[in-house]
Amino acid sequence: MQTEIKFAGFGGQGILLSAKLLAYAAMKQGSFVAWIPSYGPEMRGGTAYCTVVISDRLIGSPIIKNPTHLVAMNLPSLEKFENDVKPGGIIFINSSLIPVTSKRTDVTQLVVPVNDIAIKAGSVRAANIVALSAFAAKSELVDLDLLKACVKEEFAAKAKIIPLNMDAFDRGVEIARADQAQTA
Amino acid sequence: MGKTFTTPKALSKTHTHYCPGCTHGIVHRLVAEAIDDLGIQGKTVGIAPVGCAVLAYNYFDCDFQEAAHGRAPAMATGIKRVRPDLMVFTYQGDGDLASIGMGEIIHAANRGEKFTTIFINNAIYGMTGGQMAPTTMGGQRATTAPAGRDTAATGMPLRMANLLAELVTPGYITRQAVLKPQQVNKAKKAIKQAFQYQMEGKCFSFVEVVSTCPTNWGMTPLDALKWAEDTLLPYYELGDYKVPE
Amino acid sequence: MAKVLMKGNEAIGEAAIRAGCKNYFAYPITPQSEVAEYLVKRLPEEGGVFLQGESEVAVGYMIFGAAGAGERVMTTSSSPGISLMSEAISYIAAAQCPAVFVNIVRGGPGLGGILPSQGDYFQATKGGGHGDYHLLVMAPDGVQEAVEMTMQAFTLAEKYRGPVMIMGDGLIGQMMEPVEFPDDLKTEPTNKDDWATSGMDFRKSKKRNLVKSLFLDPTALNDNNLALKAKYEQMKKEEVQFELYNGDTDYQILITSYGTMSRVCRTAIDMLKEEGIEVAMLRPKTLFPFPEKAVFEAACKDSCKAVISIEMSMGQMVEDVERCVKGRRPVEFYGECGGDIPSPEKIIDIIKGLL
Incomplete structure (x- = not known):
């Protein structure tokens, strides 16, 4: 069983970090993981994206054309990648910056205004953590407590911003659960 | 009465391949005497260039490495950085240091690498047979400047000591000559001083030595000394260009 | 640790x-x-x-x-x-x-x-x-x-x-x-x-x-x-190091590939296996010394019809592969080297073209 998650957004939105934290938690859970960045001129100012692969066996090709899920943090990312997602996957949409939803009907859409939630938590810079925890809660790919511990560890050197990110994390989980309840 | 003249321990007994009248032999001896005086033979690593002194390792009795053309300062950097307790010197000619190796010497000097460079400036390529060097004087004939160096087309001769002294990084930068006995004595002091600065871990040290190349200049050794005195020294002025505080 | x-x-x-x-x-x-x-x-x-x-x-x-x-x-x-x-x-x-x-x-x-x-x-x-x-x-x-x-x-x-x-x-x-x-x-x-x-x-x-x-x-x-x-x-x-992947089957095709490219090939081999097509891969881990004998022996397996070197180049290692196979099997090549890594699907197409 292999799951691939594409994270995409503007450079500076922290999506590479969100992806790394997800991979890290999955690794701690005992899975094989790979974090595959796109690197190149587009890193600078344009769309930044990377793919996390989580698998129960050795990961072969690091080239993923059709990911299982997509976390889209801005409109260009959604437009660029929504059609690549495998049927049955999740498309996560940051509705603070994406005024539309996907036309895909064969996927689950999770629409979360992550920037607004992050601002409520204290800083828009925590938007990537809101997105991470909301997506993780919805996809159930990793244990949430473990993931939260990974987030905390990541910010160990910047103790000041740990409460902000913990709050952002909880808010993300909460909204994903509310969405779950609504759908059910 | 003790001996007044003997072969320095840091020189091997091998006869040199240098041409009659060449001043490499003198400078080799001065370097070896400095090494003896300071008692550092057992921790010295020399670096031979590409040029007439490529076989210098046959004439010194200490550890030696041989660099590619111009790269001796980079090699010396590598040694000195990983073994700061060793005494490291490069021995380079003008084609090696001022032409192909310009990048390496400037950057090593600018980083303030704690090694010593002995720079032989004889205004010509020796080993390859008398081609124009960056230090060749305007009008001076060379096999690749048969009518004499045309400075309008090839630029003015490079003054390495002056150039390196312009660097803001502290260093010991001096130009000496070995055309007369008094100059030889002064050059010896300068070379020893350069090694001393290295021993103290003080700075990069650089001794340019204005030398002769009778063979490629097409002169007798005596004429070569006179020509160097008359033509080279007015342009390549002797003296300390920079001393560390 | x-x-x-x-x-x-x-x-x-x-x-x-x-x-x-x-x-x-x-x-x-x-x-x-x-x-x-x-x-x-x-x-x-x-x-x-x-x-x-x-x-x-x-x-x-x-x-x-x-x-x-x-x-x-x-x-x-x-x-x-x-x-x-x-x-x-x-x-x-x-x-x-x-x-x-x-x-x-x-x-x-x-x-x-x-x-x-x-x-x-x-x-x-x-x-x-x-x-x-x-x-x-x-x-x-x-x-x-x-x-x-x-x-x-x-x-x-x-x-x-x-x-x-x-x-x-x-x-x-x-x-x-x-x-x-x-x-x-x-x-x-x-x-x-x-x-x-x-x-x-x-x-x-x-x-x-x-x-x-x-x-x-x-x-x-x-x-x-x-x-x-x-x-x-x-x-x-x-010092020769290599890996033979899926080599204990009656493979029809032998891929030679190394580095990142070999991982794509590995996935392609797994996918082909699900379709009932057996393909093996000889992956040199040392490029010099090259696994000469291993390439020769893997290529010469009775079931093996052809060898294909798959690289992110225009055909470099394939010259060593040809040298080692010594004409005993046809040696093909596929490569791309613009920076896009060929996908497993692309490799599957190429392999099927050889069958």
Whole structure:
């Protein structure tokens, strides 16, 4: 069983970090993981994206054309990648910056205004953590407590911003659960 | 009465391949005497260039490495950085240091690498047979400047000591000559001083030595000394260009 | 120790330290600058030496100098930088000094691109610089193997007193995977008293050592080249590493592929298996010495109809494969080297075209 998650957004939105934290938690859970960045001129100012692969066996090709899920943090990312997602996957949409939803009907859409939630938590810079925890809660790919511990560890050197990110994390989980309840 | 003249321990007994009248032999001896005086033979690593002194390792009795053309300062950097307790010197000619190796010497000097460079400036390529060097004087004939160096087309001769002294990084930068006995004595002091600065871990040290190349200049050794005195020294002025505080 | 999630470039830097290398000289170039950015922080903690040289040309000689003085030393670069270092690599091979070079290959020729490529196979395995020499070349297929090979590289460089290259590619440098640093690959540097310029005072013999590559006497030069050749022959006997994937089946096609490309092939092989098509892959882990015998034997299996070399190049390793197959099976080639890595689906199409 292999799951691939594409994270995409503007450079500076922290999506590479969100992806790394997800991979890290999955690794701690005992899975094989790979974090595959796109690197190149587009890193600078344009769309930044990377793919996390989580698998129960050795990961072969690091080239993923059709990911299982997509976390889209801005409109260009959604437009660029929504059609690549495998049927049955999740498309996560940051509705603070994406005024539309996907036309895909064969996927689950999770629409979360992550920037607004992050601002409520204290800083828009925590938007990537809101997105991470909301997506993780919805996809159930990793244990949430473990993931939260990974987030905390990541910010160990910047103790000041740990409460902000913990709050952002909880808010993300909460909204994903509310969405779950609504759908059910 | 003790001996007044003997072969320095840091020189091997091998006869040199240098041409009659060449001043490499003198400078080799001065370097070896400095090494003896300071008692550092057992921790010295020399670096031979590409040029007439490529076989210098046959004439010194200490550890030696041989660099590619111009790269001796980079090699010396590598040694000195990983073994700061060793005494490291490069021995380079003008084609090696001022032409192909310009990048390496400037950057090593600018980083303030704690090694010593002995720079032989004889205004010509020796080993390859008398081609124009960056230090060749305007009008001076060379096999690749048969009518004499045309400075309008090839630029003015490079003054390495002056150039390196312009660097803001502290260093010991001096130009000496070995055309007369008094100059030889002064050059010896300068070379020893350069090694001393290295021993103290003080700075990069650089001794340019204005030398002769009778063979490629097409002169007798005596004429070569006179020509160097008359033509080279007015342009390549002797003296300390920079001393560390 | 526990697994950690690291970028290939950072993991290579850490592996060098774990292997006992405390000296690193380098010049920045994409896609491998993270090695320097990592080591500039880590080496001081270990009492090591970090220096950013003024060019790859200079760095090559910093490595030569440090290696000649008998210290473990490494540099990392990417294709155009390795071209510049190739001068020094030739000298280091001739002067017989142990040093580790990492090439995180990017597209070429010229400035090429910054995306992954395997276009430096010829350069790595056939010399690169002037004269008769080889490097021992290892090609990892992921971050863990990059770590293990980097650690082994120092031991091998000292065993053969010569340059060893790790040939990765941009993807291996940039991707993060879980890694462990095996304690058993940590080795103590060997005794270099009989050749290194470590200072006469510091050696029992008190005799001086020379590190040089100039041999004006034809017999001496020939002897030096024979000594190098003897080492390469010994490497061919003792250091060949490869993996045969799905080789215990009655495979119809044998793929030869290495590095990142081999991972795509591995996935393609798994997918083909689900369709009932058996394909095997011979993956050289050492590119020099090349697994000559293994390629020949795998190609000659009765069920095997053809061999195809799949590379992120325009056809380089395929020449070695052809040489080893000795005409016993047709040898095909597929490659791309613009920076896009062919997908498993593309490989499946190519394989099906051979059936």
